Amino acid sequence: MRHIADPVFPKNFFWGASSAAWQVEGAVAEGGRTPSIIDLNSKTKKPFADNSITADHYHHYKEDVALMKECGFTSYRFSISWSRIIPAADRKVNPEGIAFYNNLINELIAAGITPIITLYHYDMPVWVDEKFGGWHDRGIIDEFDFYVRTCFKEFGDRVKYWLSINEQNMQIVYGKWLGVAKGLSDEEWEVQKWQINHIMNLCHAKAVIACHELVEGGKIGPVPGYVPIYPKSCRPEDQIAAMNAEELTQKIWDDLYAYREYNTFIKNYWKEHNIDPLIQPGDMELIARAKIDFFAVNCYRSDVGKYPDPSYTQEIGLNKYGRKGEFIYTNLPGEYALDRNPYVETTDWDWHIDPVCMRYSLRYMWDHYHLPMLITEAGYGAHEDLGPDGKIHDDYRIDYLRDYIYNVGLAIEDGAEVWGFNPWSFTDLLSTGNGMAKRYGLVFVNTTDDDVRDLKRYKKDSFYWYSKLIKSNGREWGKDMSAWRDFTKTSPVASDMKDKVKE
Numbered sequence: 001m002r003h004i005a006d007p008v009f010p011k012n013f014f015w016g017a018s019s020a021a022w023q024v025e026g027a028v029a030e031g032g033r034t035p036s037i038i039d040l041n042s043k044t045k046k047p048f049a050d051n052s053i054t055a056d057h058y059h060h061y062k063e064d065v066a067l068m069k070e071c072g073f074t075s076y077r078f079s080i081s082w083s084r085i086i087p088a089a090d091r092k093v094n095p096e097g098i099a100f101y102n103n104l105i106n107e108l109i110a111a112g113i114t115p116i117i118t119l120y121h122y123d124m125p126v127w128v129d130e131k132f133g134g135w136h137d138r139g140i141i142d143e144f145d146f147y148v149r150t151c152f153k154e155f156g157d158r159v160k161y162w163l164s165i166n167e168q169n170m171q172i173v174y175g176k177w178l179g180v181a182k183g184l185s186d187e188e189w190e191v192q193k194w195q196i197n198h199i200m201n202l203c204h205a206k207a208v209i210a211c212h213e214l215v216e217g218g219k220i221g222p223v224p225g226y227v228p229i230y231p232k233s234c235r236p237e238d239q240i241a242a243m244n245a246e247e248l249t250q251k252i253w254d255d256l257y258a259y260r261e262y263n264t265f266i267k268n269y270w271k272e273h274n275i276d277p278l279i280q281p282g283d284m285e286l287i288a289r290a291k292i293d294f295f296a297v298n299c300y301r302s303d304v305g306k307y308p309d310p311s312y313t314q315e316i317g318l319n320k321y322g323r324k325g326e327f328i329y330t331n332l333p334g335e336y337a338l339d340r341n342p343y344v345e346t347t348d349w350d351w352h353i354d355p356v357c358m359r360y361s362l363r364y365m366w367d368h369y370h371l372p373m374l375i376t377e378a379g380y381g382a383h384e385d386l387g388p389d390g391k392i393h394d395d396y397r398i399d400y401l402r403d404y405i406y407n408v409g410l411a412i413e414d415g416a417e418v419w420g421f422n423p424w425s426f427t428d429l430l431s432t433g434n435g436m437a438k439r440y441g442l443v444f445v446n447t448t449d450d451d452v453r454d455l456k457r458y459k460k461d462s463f464y465w466y467s468k469l470i471k472s473n474g475r476e477w478g479k480d481m482s483a484w485r486d487f488t489k490t491s492p493v494a495s496d497m498k499d500k501v502k503e
């Protein structure tokens with residue numbers, strides 16, 4: 001739809017930002033916390049820092065919340081570290097862990113900021129991993145249920161918005177990178193990832209059911225990572241490849257959460273590949289009871305799907321070091337391949353910068369599921385350090401956020417129901433694979449991969465820009481945005497693709 005005026009954001013729209021416990025807290029061995037699998041995984045990402053200190057939010061949370069208030073936040077999405085709450089297999093609840101999150105929640109509420117909590121963001125306690133072999137053993141379902149029930153009982157009087165599992169889809173698609181597939185051969189992983197995924201679905205369902213049971217007025221949703229896949233061309237095979245990619249990277253998860261059953265695509269896929277996801281009697285009844293209230297959507301970028309070259313071997317796309325142009329695009333023979341979109345620029349990690357993908361995602365999700373949505377991640381990862389003037393002039397991040405948020409507004413005007421925007425991230429924090437070398441924050445944290453420095457906070461230019469936008473409830477863009485409304489802002493060929501594409 002073409003719109004005449006700037007979008008109007010709903011009253012009480014949740015403006016904030018996001019983080020995850022293991023990426024922001026540090027203090028991994030303090031306050032009774034025991035190690036989690038992602039601590040170990042982060043140690044394998046050399047030459048980047050691990051998560052033992054990162055932004056040290058554990059010790060700086062008061063200062064961080066004060067900065068959020070200054071920025072005008074009305075929401076903050078963060079996660080709870082399971083091993084801070086239940087440090088060992090004896091299921092004893094750790095009072096120091098409870099106290100830390102109580103203090104953080106109370107500090108937020110006193111600052112007028114609504115807490116939104118993710119229950120699981122990649123950080124399974126090592127004791128759970130050792131006892132159950134990660135997500136492989138159904139014993140984890142009960143353990144997860146005990147953990148989430150503890151969170152609801154301890155914090156549910158004040159926290160009404162909950163998120164079950166962060167990017168379950170990406171944990172399966174990038175299982176090797178995120179450490180979920182540790183020790184498994186490619187062949188084993190191809191089968192076992194669906195069994196693990198089924199157990200994760202049961203854990204998600206348990207969390208939804210328990211939230212509704214224990215939190216008065218509580219609302220809960222999953223957090224899919226949504227990367228829309230545009231077909232590379234109108235070649236019919238590219239269309240099907242793009243659809244395959246959507247199914248195998250996101251749609252089968254979203255369908256399960258919303259419709260509470262496996263879709264026919266995945267059931268047929270399992271049959272053809274002789275995969276038994278090990279569904280037991282009663283499982284689908286449990287899933288059917290887990291009626292979600294909304295979708296939390298993480299959306300950073302889009303991808304391009306094309307017919308896969310059968311002569312290529314399987315690749316899973318990643319850019320490991322942030323050197324532009326090194327991205328290896330996924331190729332799954334028989335299903336789909338991904339490719340560079342020449343019409344958009346990229347970050348140094350080759351992530352497409354595509355504000356329209358935000359509008360596309362929200363419209364797509366709304367059309368398919370008709371559930372309200374909250375943006376829980378979007379953001380610009382960059383190499384950054386303090387300049388000679390002691391500041392960070394992150395115009396690229398302002399451009400990214402401005403255009404993405406404007407497109408959230410356009411999606412709302414198109415008809416999608418969206419109730420908040422929480423980009424990644426508030427302060428700088430540890431990236432999943434690139435330590436402190438890949439920064440997303442509105443606030444710079446003075447620490448690097450090789451030098452902890454003084455961890456002092458510095459407001460980036462994006463902080464000031466975002467603050468104005470929030471305080472005007474999405475009115476003060478600082479720029480004429482009309483070009484986005486009627487597509488007069490066409491997408492030119494990206495600068496590094498000019499010699500490859502003839503228009």
Ligand code: BG6
Pocket residue numbers: 020023166167170225298377381424430431432433434438
């Ligand atoms: C999301 C995750 O997928 O992407 C975050 O939920 C992550 O945990 C973010 O940090 C950005 O990814 P990366 O690899 O740049 O840190």
